[in-house]
Structure formats: C-alpha cells, structure tokens
Amino acid sequence: MQESMRESLRAQNSASACAEMQKAIAMGSLKLKSDLKRSSAFVKKLKVLTDANVAACLKDVAELNLTRYLSECVGALVEAIVTLKPSEVGSHVQVISALHQRYGTSDLTDPLIAAYVTAAFNPPNPPADAAAKQKHSKRRLVTLRVLTELYLVQVLVDIQVIFGILQRVVAREDPNAKAAAKKGAPSAKAPPLDVTLLVSFAKYAGAEFLGPGMSVLVPQTMQNQFRSVLDQAFELIGGMYIAQHQTVRKLEKRNLKEEANRGELSEEHAAEFAAATTLCEKLTSSITTLSEALQKPVPALPVDTSDDNALSQLLVWDGNEGRAELHADGPFDDEDTRSFYEDLPDLLELVPAVVLGLSEAEVAELKAKKAAPPVEEADESPADEPDADAAVEDMVDATEAAGDDAPAPAPTVDDESEKPKDAKAVSYHHQMDAYFATLEDMVNRDRCDKAAVAFCYTNSKAARARLVQTLFSVPRTHLELLAYYSRLAATLNGVLKDNIGGSLVKMLVQEFNYFQKKKNQYRLESKVKNIRFLGELTKFKLCPPNTGFRCLQRLFADFQGHNVVLATTFLETCGRYLYCNKYTHARTAMSLDIMMRLKTAKHLDPLAETLVMNAYYMCKPPERVARVKAPKDPVYLFILSRLATLRPDGVGRVVRVCRKLNWDDPVVVQYVVKAVLHVAKSQVLQLSLVCDVVAGLARMHEELGVHLVDTTIEMLRFLLTLNSYKYHQRCLGLIKLLGELYTHGLVNSVVIFETLYWLLQHGHDTTAGPMETPLPDDALRRLELVPDMKYDPRVPSEVDDDRNVFRIRLMCALLETCGQSFDRGVTRKKLDRFLVFFQHYCLAKAEIPLETEFVVLDLLELLHPKEKPLRFATFAEADAAVQAIFALELQVAERTQAKNGVLASKGAIMSIAEDDDDDENENNENEDDESGDESDGDLDEHRDDAPESGESESGESAESESESEDEQIIVKHQQPVTTPEDDEFDKAFRALMLGGSDARKLGPRGNADKMAIPTVVKTTHHLETPKDDSSVVFRLLKRGNKGKLEAREILVPQETSLAQHSQRQEASGKKEQSELKRLVLLNVERDELLAQDEALASPTHTPNPTQQYHESRRRQQQQRRDGDQSYMYANAHGRGATWDSLESFLGGNRNTGPPVQILRPRGQQGGRGRGR
Known part of the structure; x- marks a missing residue:
C-alpha cells in the first residue's frame, strides 16, 4: 500500500474522526438503509473481496446499516483471507477502515483482530497434509501483513499483537502444545521456522518496525524489541542456510558418483537434489533480504573441506600409482607411458619450501596428503581447490547468455599487484620472458621436469597467471606439446597455492563452449587442439572425467561435421584411459555405444566412419582369445x-x-x-x-x-x-x-648343382606359357636334346620378376657355404659352367641393389682366390657365352643320338648286366655290412684325393677321356621298405621252402649231371681216350674209405641223352661269350668318339638325389676293397646322371651319356653266363 493512502486512512481512522462519524450516525444526520437483501449481498461480497469489487463494498458500507450484521462481516473478512492475494491487502484494509470508522473498536475491530490471530496462528485443528500446510502458511503470511497494515493505518492500536506473533514464530511455539500436555499427550515436535513469514515482514515493514530512523507509529523501545527478535531469526535462518548448502554439496557429490558409476542419475535422486537446490536458493534469497533489512552481512559459507577435483579423482581413479602394469589391458600401452602420466617429480623434495611460499605446516600437510591412501568419501580427502564442475557450469551459462556473435572469451587473468619499477624488477621481467620462450622447446620428459623446477624459483602471482595463459595459448600446429604442457601443469598444481589445473580447464571449457555455440565449419585445428588438451589433462587427473563426458554429450547432440572429428579425437586421446578404469568404465562404454548407434543412424561419409571405427577400437580393442600353444x-x-x-x-x-x-x-x-x-x-x-x-x-x-x-x-x-x-x-x-x-x-655335389640350376630356371620356362604358334619340330628336337635351352631368365614370372634379387642372395649363400669345395676335377668344370649361367641370370635383372652386387663380387673372389674369374660386363656378352655352350652341347647330343641308332640288341645286354649287377650288389652289401661304422668324412676325402685328369697334348679328347675314366659311380638298388604284410609273406614262404626241402631229401637229386668238378681230387682214374668221337668222357665222383673224393672217368656214347645235353650246354656258353665280346668292343668304340666333348655336355636331372649319396658311398668302399674291379660308366654332361640299374640306363637314358663300359675281374672273363 502506498504511503499517501496510509496517511489518508490514518487521518480517517483517528479517534476524533471515528467519534464524529459515529455521532453523526447516532443522531440520524447520516441516514443508513437497513435493507436485508443488500446487507446479505454485502456479506457475500466481503468473502470474495478483491480490487475489482472494493468500490462496491465501500459504497455499501457508506449506505447500509450493518449494525446487526457485524458478526457476519467479521467471519466474511476472516474467510476472505484464504483467497486474498498479497497485492490485494490494500483493498481489504480500506474496507476494514470504513467499517472501523462507523462501528468502532469494541463492536468490530477487536473481534476481527482476535479472529485473525486465532484463525492464522492458533487454529483449533492444525493442518495435516502438505497441501493444507502450504495453504495455512500462505494464510499466516497474508494475515500478518493485514495486521501490519491495520496498525500502520491506526485501525490496530496494540502493537503487542504483532510483536507476540513474531515472537512465537521465532521461538517456534506450538499453541496447542500446552493443551496437549494438560491432557497427558506426548509432546509434539516443534514446528519449523516460518522463514517466509519473517522475511516478508522484514521486507515490507522493516523501515517502520526496525529503524534505524525514528518512526511516528513505532516507539524506539519497540523497534529494539523487533530488531532483537529478527536478529534471533537471522541467526536461525543463517544456520539453516549453511546447513542446507552443505546438504546440497553432499547430494551433488553423491549424484556425481552415481553418474560416474552408472552413467545416469535416478529420478528419485535427481528430484531430491532439485528440491534441496530450490530450498537452498530460497534460503539464500531470504538471508539476503534479512541482511539488507537488518543491515548485516550475509553469513559466509565455510570453505568446502573436500576438493571437488580430488573428489572426482577418488571417484574415477581407484588405487595406487602404477596399478596399470598389473594387467595387460591397462589404460596405458607400456610402462614408459604409464610412468609419464603417473610418476610426477616431487617438487617438495627438489625445491625449498621458502621458494614455493609455503610454511612448514603447509608442507607437512601436502606431504601427508600425498602419503595418505586415497579414500572414497570426500570428507576424508582435504584439499584447497575450488569446485571445477560448478565453475564449468557457470561458464557454460555465461557463454550461452553471451550470444552467437560474442567474441571468444578471454581468459581471466589476475591483475598484477606490483609493477616493475626498478632495474631488478626489469631484470626479473626479462628472466620470465626467457623462461616462457623456452616452453615451446619442451619436447621430452626431462625438459618438462626441469621447467617445473625452474618455474618454482620464479614463482609469483603474476607468473602463475602468465603460465596459465601461456599453456592455454599453445600453437594449434604443435599438438606434440600438449602432453608435456599437461605434465607441467600437473607437476606444479600440487605445490602452488593457485589452482593452475582448474584455471586451465576453465579456460579450455570456455573455448569449447564458444566453438560449439558458433556452429561453423572453420578453425578445425583449433578445435582439435582444444579437445586434445582436455583429454591430456584428463589423463593427468586435472580435468574431471564428468567434464569430458559433458563435452561428449554436446558433440553427440549434433553428431556431424567437425563434431565427429572432435568426438573421435577425444576418445582416441583419453578414451582407453577412461574405459580401462573401473569407475568410468560403464560411462565410457555407454558413450561408445551411443557413438556407434549415431554412426549407423546418421549415414556418415566413409572418412567419418573410419574415424569412428578407429576411435571405437582404440578404446575397446576386439577381444582376442589367447593363443593356445599345441603341446x-x-x-x-x-x-x-x-x-x-x-x-x-x-x-x-x-x-x-x-x-x-x-x-x-x-x-x-x-x-x-x-x-x-x-x-x-x-x-x-x-x-x-x-x-x-x-x-x-x-x-x-x-x-x-x-x-x-x-x-x-x-x-x-x-x-x-x-x-x-x-x-x-x-x-x-x-x-x-x-x-x-x-x-x-x-x-653330394649333384644335389647342390641341381638346387642351383633350379633356382636359376624355376618360373622361366619359355614353353610353359601360351604361344601364338606352336614350335616347329626342329626346335622341339633341340629342346629335347638340350633341355636347358628352354629356360631364359628374361621370361616374365610371377614368382621371380625382374626386380626380385632374393634368389641371387640364396645362390650366393649356398656357394659361400660349400662352393670352396668345388675346386678340382669335374666339380670345378660344373662350377665354371654354372657361373656363366649365374652371371647371365644376374645381368637379366632390371636393377640389382648395391649390397647384392657386393655380395656377388665377394662370392666370385671367394670361389677363385688365385685366379681372376670370368666376368661379363653386359647381358649381351653373357648371353653369347650361354648360346655358345648350348651350341656345343647340341652338337654332342646329336652325335650321341646318331650313335645310339646302331644299338639293336639292347635286351641281351640288359639281361646280362642285371645278372652281373645282382651278383655285385650282393657282394657289395655283404662288405658294406662289415664296414658300416666307417667315417662319413670318407666321401670328402675320396673327393679330394681323387686323381685329377691329366692334360695331354692331344687336346680336349684325351682330357675328357681321362676324366671319364677317373669318375666311377656304383649303381645300387634302393632297398625296399618292408611292411608287416611283407614280413608275414616271408615267414610263410620260408616255412613252405623248408617243408619242400625236407621232402626232397628223401627223393632223388636233380641236375646231378650239372655239378661242377671239385678243384681238389685225391685220385683220378684216367681211361684211354677213344680215337673216334663216338663217345663222351664224363667223371664219376665218389667217396673213398676215409671220406676223400675220388674221380673215375667213364665213356658215354654220343647217342645218349646225357651226352647230347652236355654238348648243347657247351655250345650255348660259347655263343653267349662271343656276343658279349662283340657288344663290349662296340661300347669301347663309342666311348672313344664321345670322350672329346665330355666337359661341355648338358646336365641331366637326377631322379633321386639322396640315393646318389648312398651309391657314392658304396662306390668308395668298393674301390677301397676291390681296386678297379667295379662297374663304372662315364657321363659327358655337366651335372652328372645316375640310374637305378644297368637295365634302366641302357633302356631309358639313351641320350644322357655314353654307353656303359663293363670291366670284369680277370677271374670272371671265362665264366659261364647265366640267362633268365
């Protein structure tokens, strides 16, 4: 109500004015109507009294005689308080003033005041539910305001009514408690302090009732009493304000922990926190209003003993430093990375406390804090840093209120308290400039730690502010400095008084919110630098994880364009760190799931999808099953x-x-x-x-x-x-x-040269690929005679292209290992021939690396240490040498083919050779069994001790013939591998043969006429030989008296079957010997023709290289035992050839070498051949 209206009403409500008005009514000078209908309507209007009908009510009061309706008017006015608004109190007071002027204090005002006080402050039935309590609290508030206004317009004269109400409210007295106590009921709990009532009274009536100026209506003594009561209320409300603030902080920390653990906040806890926050805000407003009315300062909130930054660490990081190495899937890749982020230098041990500006008590407190194990509750972790999350929220609100066109927020820097004035200060200023200039060179861990120590010696408030600004202003192109800057901030944050980490996080979050508010697709590098810096600070425990998660939520809200890059960058920087920690694992996993679902829903471009997948698998690598090693x-x-x-x-x-x-x-x-x-x-x-x-x-x-x-x-x-x-x-x-x-x-050497030539030729067959026209018959014949002609290193190959030099390294490695053994005899000629083809292969390559070329040159010098090897400078020279070798080998092969045409009786030779070979093999096997323990080194000794071929003046023919005679190869059958079935068959066969021999013991002996005559016979009885050839002389063998053999000659006529059979056998033997003699002479003749081209003959492939080794060993042993009595054949080709038997040589290898020259011991030349 306005003060002018109050003065007007006070004048009208004065005692003299009221007495004059009442006298005029009593004398009848002021005529009033006693209309029942209008009076009843007036009472109804009072129940709904508002500003709209106040004029009608005042008119009715002036015209109607309401003497009989005063009680109804009092009830209507008390009932109108329920729906009366605080702004309509003035209308209510005007109507009461009009009634008070006409009907006096005793008839209207006193009953009305008593009804007001009883209904509002002494209700017979207190409200039970929350709605009724809220409604009753509003009624108390309006009633006290009406009573205050009535006192100010002098309708209410007794100020003790208002004072008593305030006193009972502050004392929280229950008017029904005394009555309940008299009845023996248990004492009820004291009612809560009606803060709203007290604050409302101090707000609209504080100037009149509290002073400090003199008031016309309220005496000074009453002002002091009112101030005393409200001072007491101020202390109560201040305590409630502090307690509620602590409750809000506790609930906030609980919610942060729940959000970090579960990823979301329950509705119940969110509602509880919202209600506590609302109540705290109301108490803040109330205590502020009271402080203004009482002219007292607002009670200072106690400094929070819990470090929100440390609290978030306790909620996120759960154990001792270095725990990451305890499991393979830790947040860090290796031990060095873990040490970089967790093992920070202790500046309290490296720098004196005086330099840091710390007292002994503060140093002891910091050391105890570092030594104390981390705890779960915030109250047990003392720190001095402010609430980082609250600061971030304030900055977000401030940024949103600034508008889209607002410039980037500048970091808050404290004003320098002192300006450099003297020379010493100027020197210090230059020293700080030099220090901050060196920060851009901080590219390793040692420099970072040294920079932290150096800053402590230049520590000041201005230096700390400048350090924060310098760290924040890292160039966007130097992202490698972010990790070292974060380590520097983390190292200094634990010992300096200012919260460097919190200030840096605040500035970065401000910048992040600014970029998100602009929503443009520019300055991507600056955005990436910002989000990566936050990620690095998170790993150093300076940025609370919830701050990072809030940034991710804002990025996920508009997951496109630069936001995709920023979200994936943040997860790549610290996502794995958060995912591998048990307190942030659930929240990080939920964020990753949201990101993958957004990728599917947004239909991102391939680049963005690749970024998302990389970030996802960097945080959450695919599960790998441990490889099970086979036992x-x-x-x-x-x-x-x-x-x-x-x-x-x-x-x-x-x-x-x-x-x-x-x-x-x-x-x-x-x-x-x-x-x-x-x-x-x-x-x-x-x-x-x-x-x-x-x-x-x-x-x-x-x-x-x-x-x-x-x-x-x-x-x-x-x-x-x-x-x-x-x-x-x-x-x-x-x-x-x-x-x-x-x-x-x-x-043996055959295997080595076979491998070398295979390396040269594999994949370079000219006849393997498709050809437009088939080769002519003449070309096919030449390739058949000289197989090496069909290989050319220039033929494209998938397994050996013209830039692949690995086979060269292989051939060099093989020859370096064993090539020095090929220094004499036939192996020397084979090696020389191979080196021609080897250089031809090397020069066919498009490019040979320098190191490979050096290896080849070293190999050539190693193989020919005493003489200069034949080297080719160009591919044309090497190719000409190769073609010359092919031409000579082709001539030799053609001569060999022409001579092979004269052999017609190959079958007889095969039969004879096989029988003799069987005899020789049996002898060799028996002798080998006796000498099986001889050294394996005999092969090399025999190779080294073999006589070299002499050089005769007759030319190449004599040299080739000599080398052919020196080389002897024993042909031996490979022993078959026995099986259990073969053993059973042999056992049954032996049983059968033994059974047959027992049966034959009793029968007559067969082939008795074919028995050989013993060499030693005691006595021989000779007969006179008949002059004619009508009879044949036979010898009869018998045992004498002492068991000695005696021979007696008998004459058998030629007509008998015995004599005729003997003559046929003798003629057959002579015929066989003559045929064998003829064939041997033919082979010797062929040998002489081919011996001159032996060294240049082409190599042939060996069916079984490993078998040759064993055959060679047999040959050596046989030569040691029998000298020259062995099978020997010469091979004119470079690589050598072996055959399983003499029969296979004569039958299947007609073009691979000269025919076999069979040499028999002298005792076997006249023996009788055996046919099959």
Whole structure:
C-alpha cells in the first residue's frame, strides 16, 4: 500500500474522526438503509473481496446499516483471507477502515483482530497434509501483513499483537502444545521456522518496525524489541542456510558418483537434489533480504573441506600409482607411458619450501596428503581447490547468455599487484620472458621436469597467471606439446597455492563452449587442439572425467561435421584411459555405444566412419582369445634343447645321448628333422655344429640323412614357390643348412648343382606359357636334346620378376657355404659352367641393389682366390657365352643320338648286366655290412684325393677321356621298405621252402649231371681216350674209405641223352661269350668318339638325389676293397646322371651319356653266363 493512502486512512481512522462519524450516525444526520437483501449481498461480497469489487463494498458500507450484521462481516473478512492475494491487502484494509470508522473498536475491530490471530496462528485443528500446510502458511503470511497494515493505518492500536506473533514464530511455539500436555499427550515436535513469514515482514515493514530512523507509529523501545527478535531469526535462518548448502554439496557429490558409476542419475535422486537446490536458493534469497533489512552481512559459507577435483579423482581413479602394469589391458600401452602420466617429480623434495611460499605446516600437510591412501568419501580427502564442475557450469551459462556473435572469451587473468619499477624488477621481467620462450622447446620428459623446477624459483602471482595463459595459448600446429604442457601443469598444481589445473580447464571449457555455440565449419585445428588438451589433462587427473563426458554429450547432440572429428579425437586421446578404469568404465562404454548407434543412424561419409571405427577400437580393442600353444612331445623338446644349446666341445656328447633314443620308432627321426629345421630357422650360426651331430647319427641311422635332405629340398622349393617376403629368412636358413649338409658329407655335389640350376630356371620356362604358334619340330628336337635351352631368365614370372634379387642372395649363400669345395676335377668344370649361367641370370635383372652386387663380387673372389674369374660386363656378352655352350652341347647330343641308332640288341645286354649287377650288389652289401661304422668324412676325402685328369697334348679328347675314366659311380638298388604284410609273406614262404626241402631229401637229386668238378681230387682214374668221337668222357665222383673224393672217368656214347645235353650246354656258353665280346668292343668304340666333348655336355636331372649319396658311398668302399674291379660308366654332361640299374640306363637314358663300359675281374672273363 502506498504511503499517501496510509496517511489518508490514518487521518480517517483517528479517534476524533471515528467519534464524529459515529455521532453523526447516532443522531440520524447520516441516514443508513437497513435493507436485508443488500446487507446479505454485502456479506457475500466481503468473502470474495478483491480490487475489482472494493468500490462496491465501500459504497455499501457508506449506505447500509450493518449494525446487526457485524458478526457476519467479521467471519466474511476472516474467510476472505484464504483467497486474498498479497497485492490485494490494500483493498481489504480500506474496507476494514470504513467499517472501523462507523462501528468502532469494541463492536468490530477487536473481534476481527482476535479472529485473525486465532484463525492464522492458533487454529483449533492444525493442518495435516502438505497441501493444507502450504495453504495455512500462505494464510499466516497474508494475515500478518493485514495486521501490519491495520496498525500502520491506526485501525490496530496494540502493537503487542504483532510483536507476540513474531515472537512465537521465532521461538517456534506450538499453541496447542500446552493443551496437549494438560491432557497427558506426548509432546509434539516443534514446528519449523516460518522463514517466509519473517522475511516478508522484514521486507515490507522493516523501515517502520526496525529503524534505524525514528518512526511516528513505532516507539524506539519497540523497534529494539523487533530488531532483537529478527536478529534471533537471522541467526536461525543463517544456520539453516549453511546447513542446507552443505546438504546440497553432499547430494551433488553423491549424484556425481552415481553418474560416474552408472552413467545416469535416478529420478528419485535427481528430484531430491532439485528440491534441496530450490530450498537452498530460497534460503539464500531470504538471508539476503534479512541482511539488507537488518543491515548485516550475509553469513559466509565455510570453505568446502573436500576438493571437488580430488573428489572426482577418488571417484574415477581407484588405487595406487602404477596399478596399470598389473594387467595387460591397462589404460596405458607400456610402462614408459604409464610412468609419464603417473610418476610426477616431487617438487617438495627438489625445491625449498621458502621458494614455493609455503610454511612448514603447509608442507607437512601436502606431504601427508600425498602419503595418505586415497579414500572414497570426500570428507576424508582435504584439499584447497575450488569446485571445477560448478565453475564449468557457470561458464557454460555465461557463454550461452553471451550470444552467437560474442567474441571468444578471454581468459581471466589476475591483475598484477606490483609493477616493475626498478632495474631488478626489469631484470626479473626479462628472466620470465626467457623462461616462457623456452616452453615451446619442451619436447621430452626431462625438459618438462626441469621447467617445473625452474618455474618454482620464479614463482609469483603474476607468473602463475602468465603460465596459465601461456599453456592455454599453445600453437594449434604443435599438438606434440600438449602432453608435456599437461605434465607441467600437473607437476606444479600440487605445490602452488593457485589452482593452475582448474584455471586451465576453465579456460579450455570456455573455448569449447564458444566453438560449439558458433556452429561453423572453420578453425578445425583449433578445435582439435582444444579437445586434445582436455583429454591430456584428463589423463593427468586435472580435468574431471564428468567434464569430458559433458563435452561428449554436446558433440553427440549434433553428431556431424567437425563434431565427429572432435568426438573421435577425444576418445582416441583419453578414451582407453577412461574405459580401462573401473569407475568410468560403464560411462565410457555407454558413450561408445551411443557413438556407434549415431554412426549407423546418421549415414556418415566413409572418412567419418573410419574415424569412428578407429576411435571405437582404440578404446575397446576386439577381444582376442589367447593363443593356445599345441603341446609338444617331451622327446622333441629334449632334442631341440640339445641342438639349440650346442657347443663345439659338446658335439660328441650330444651324439651319444641321441643314439640312446628309441630309433625303432619312426617318430624319433621326424623329431630330429623337425628340431634341425627349427634351428635353421632361428639359429643359423649353430648349423655347422648341428650338422656334425646329424652326420654322427647318420652313420648308424642312414634314414635320418635321407629324410633330412628330402625335407630340406622340398620345403625350400615350396617356400620359393609361394614367393612371400615373410619366408625369406627361413629360406636363407634352409639354403645354409643344405650347404652344411654337403660340407659334412650328407649330400653330394649333384644335389647342390641341381638346387642351383633350379633356382636359376624355376618360373622361366619359355614353353610353359601360351604361344601364338606352336614350335616347329626342329626346335622341339633341340629342346629335347638340350633341355636347358628352354629356360631364359628374361621370361616374365610371377614368382621371380625382374626386380626380385632374393634368389641371387640364396645362390650366393649356398656357394659361400660349400662352393670352396668345388675346386678340382669335374666339380670345378660344373662350377665354371654354372657361373656363366649365374652371371647371365644376374645381368637379366632390371636393377640389382648395391649390397647384392657386393655380395656377388665377394662370392666370385671367394670361389677363385688365385685366379681372376670370368666376368661379363653386359647381358649381351653373357648371353653369347650361354648360346655358345648350348651350341656345343647340341652338337654332342646329336652325335650321341646318331650313335645310339646302331644299338639293336639292347635286351641281351640288359639281361646280362642285371645278372652281373645282382651278383655285385650282393657282394657289395655283404662288405658294406662289415664296414658300416666307417667315417662319413670318407666321401670328402675320396673327393679330394681323387686323381685329377691329366692334360695331354692331344687336346680336349684325351682330357675328357681321362676324366671319364677317373669318375666311377656304383649303381645300387634302393632297398625296399618292408611292411608287416611283407614280413608275414616271408615267414610263410620260408616255412613252405623248408617243408619242400625236407621232402626232397628223401627223393632223388636233380641236375646231378650239372655239378661242377671239385678243384681238389685225391685220385683220378684216367681211361684211354677213344680215337673216334663216338663217345663222351664224363667223371664219376665218389667217396673213398676215409671220406676223400675220388674221380673215375667213364665213356658215354654220343647217342645218349646225357651226352647230347652236355654238348648243347657247351655250345650255348660259347655263343653267349662271343656276343658279349662283340657288344663290349662296340661300347669301347663309342666311348672313344664321345670322350672329346665330355666337359661341355648338358646336365641331366637326377631322379633321386639322396640315393646318389648312398651309391657314392658304396662306390668308395668298393674301390677301397676291390681296386678297379667295379662297374663304372662315364657321363659327358655337366651335372652328372645316375640310374637305378644297368637295365634302366641302357633302356631309358639313351641320350644322357655314353654307353656303359663293363670291366670284369680277370677271374670272371671265362665264366659261364647265366640267362633268365
């Protein structure tokens, strides 16, 4: 109500004015109507009294005589308080003033005041539910205001009524408590303090009732009493305000913890926090109003003893430093990364406390804080930093209120308290400039730690503010500095008084909100720098994780354009750190799920999808099942350990130990071969010692050497066919192993040259690809005679292109291992021939790396240390040399083919050769069994000791003939592998033969006439030989008296069957001997024709290289025993050739070499041949 209206009403309500008005009514000068209908309507209007009908009510009061309706008017006015608004109190007071002027205090005012006080402050039935309580509280508020206005317009004269109401409200007295106590009921709880009532009274009546100026209506003593009561109320409300603030902080921390653990907040807790926040805001407004009315300062809120930043750390980081190394799937990739983010230097130990501006008590407190284990509750973790989350929320609101066109918010920097005035201050200023200029060079951990220590010695308030600004202003193109800047801030944050980390986070969040508010697609680098900086600070525990999650939510709200890049950048920076922590794992997993669903719903472009997938799998790598290692046999592991740890002085011991294995089990051979190949794959330097062991074992178990060589060659060819870079090292190990096997006598030179030529020719067959026109018959004939002519290194190949030089390295490695052994005899000629083709292959390459070229040159010098090897400068020269070799070999092959046409009786030779070969093989096998323990080194010794071919003046023909005679190769059948079925058959066959022999003992002996005459006979009775040829002389053998043989000659007529059979046998033998003599002479003649071209003949392929090794060993042993009594054949080709038998040589290899020259011992020349 306005003060002018109050003065007017006070004048009208004065005692004299009221007495004059009442006197005029009593004397009848002021006529009033006593109309029942209008009076009843007036009472109804009072129940709904508002500003709209106040004029009608005043008119009725002036015209009607309401003496009989005063009680109804009092009830109507009390009832109108329920719906009366505070703004309509003035209308209510005007009507009461009009009634008071006409009907006086005793008839109207006193009953009305009593009814007001009783209804509002002493209700007979207190409200029970919340709605009734709220309605009753509003009634109390309006009633007190009406009573205050009535006092101010002098309708209410007794001020004690208002004072008593305020006193009871502050004392929280229950008017019904005394009555309940008299009845013996238990004492009820004191009612709550009606803060709204007290604040409302102080707001609209504080100037009159509280002073401090003099009031016309309220005496000074009453003002003091009112002030005393309201001071007491102020203390109560201040306590409530502080308590409610602490309650809100506690609820906020609980909600933060729940949100971090569950990813969302329950509705109940959110509603509880909202209600507490609302009440705290109301109390803040109330205490502010009271402080203004009472002219007192607002009670200061106590400093929160919990560090919100530390609290968020306690909620997020759950244990001791270094725990990440306890599990493989930790937040850091390795130990160095974990140490970088968690092992910060302790500046309290490196820098004096005086430099930091800390007292001894503060230093002790900081040390105790670092030494104390982290706790879950905020009250147990003291700190001095302000609420980072609340600051962030304030900045978000401020940024949103600034508008889209507002410039980027500038960081808040404290004003410098002192300006540099003297020379010392200027020097300090330059020193700080130099320090901040060096921060851009902080590119490693040591410099970062040194910079932290150096800053402590220049510590000041201005320096700290400038440091925050410098860290915030990192160039957007120097993202590598973000991690080191964050480490610097984290190191200094624990010892400086100012919260550097919180200030930096505040500025970054301000910048982030600014970028999000602009919603433009510019300044992407600055945005990426901002979000990455927040991620780095999160890993250093300076930025609360909830701040990062709020940023992600804003980015997910508009997941397109730059927001996709920013969200994925943040997750790539600290997503895995948050995902691997148990307190933020659920929230991070939910964020990742939201991001993947947004990717599907938004239909992003391929680049954005790639960013999303990379961020997702960086935070949450795909689950990998641990590789289960296949169990390995203990025997294999034992053999592998022996070979892998082999030493030169332990070769004999390892051989003896391995001989004790169960070699009857074929698996043992496989284990040894597997172990050798494993060593060749990883330990090439051990191969020489390993091959020593294999050679020692192969003396007793020849199948080991065969199996190892076959497996090595097969695996080498298979891997080269794949042509994969990942198998190159393995191929080098296998080629080294093959060379060591030759060095230790387990393979011969034929296998080595076969492998070398295979490396040259594989994949370069000119006839393999599709041809537009078929080759003419003449070309096919030439390729058949000289197979090497169909290979050309220039032929494109998928497994060996013109830039692949790996095969060159393989051939060099093989020749470096065993090439020095090819220094004499036929192997020297084979090596020279191969080097021509090798250079031809190298020069066919498009480009050879320099290191490979050096390897080739070193190899050529190694193979020819005493003489200069033949080298070609261009491919044309090498190709001409190769073509010359082909031309000469073609001529030799054509001559060989022409001579082979004269052989017509090949079948007889085959039959005779096979029989003799069987006899020789039986003898050789028996002798080999006796000499099986001889050293494997005999092969190399025999190779080295073999006589070199002499150079005769007759030319190449004599030289070739000499070399052909020197080379002798024993042909031996490979022993078949027996099976259980074969053993059963042999057993049954022996039983059958033994049974037949027992039966024949009782019968007459057959073929008695074919028995040979013993060489020693005691007595021979000779008969006179008949002059005619009518009879044949036979000798009859018999036993004498002492068991000695005696021979007696008898004459048998020629007509008898016995004599005729003998003559036929003798004629057949003579015919066979003459035919054999003729064939041998023919072979000798062919030998002489082909011997002159022997060194230039083309190589042939060996069907079974490993078998040649065993045949060569048989040949050496046979030569040592029998000298020159052996089968020998010469091969005119460069690579050599072997045949399983003499029959296969004569029948199937007509074009591979000269015919066989069979040499028999002298005692067998006149023997009788055997036919089949």
